[in-house]
Amino acid sequence: MTAPQPPNHPLVREAFPELAAELVELLEQEDERELAATVRSLPLVAECGCGDDFCQSFRTAPHPPGQPFGPGHRCVTLSPADGMLVLDVVDGRIMYVEVLDREPLRDTRPAQG
Template identity: 50%
Template sequence: MTPDEPPLLPSRWPILTAQIVAALRDEGENGLAEQVATLRVLQICDCDDDFCQSFYTQPPPDGAYGPDHRNVALIPSWSGMLVLDVVRDVIMFVEVLYRPPHD
């Protein structure tokens, strides 16, 4: 990683990474699970809600994601929410709500 490159998700939050992979595999989303190790944390959500720990793995869209977008709602190992925004089978945004701080 160069100094300008955003960190890989597993190096920043290894436990969260494992939780996302496990939740994707539980839902049969094996192709998406394979991507998780290579995701970069490009931008943290700036909503300022204290229960939100969401982040972008691709540049944020200018408006809506469009017709190739789908939400992948997962059952996380914590009592909160985990939803992925996926466009053309690429994880774009990871919505993490009501989870203890990232680790």
């Protein structure tokens, strides 16, 4: 074996197509067209895991939880009709999607097993 392969992550647009479409639309509203274009290929790396019932945030890049994002980091606050959506972006890459106070996300992928 060579270096371990990164796990194969599903895409956000496969798991949560409605949310992905909403993200694209809201990013375009904010004039963040380059970020909007990345939503198509955004991987769903891991759920936030904090366990708060208002939080459905997820990671979209393999970044160690709790570590600072470092230089190049900015937050993009969107204005959804419902709840809060905030993106953590580093150098044009969406690292983390904060999904707060929203209706439960429906995972449209077929159930495993």
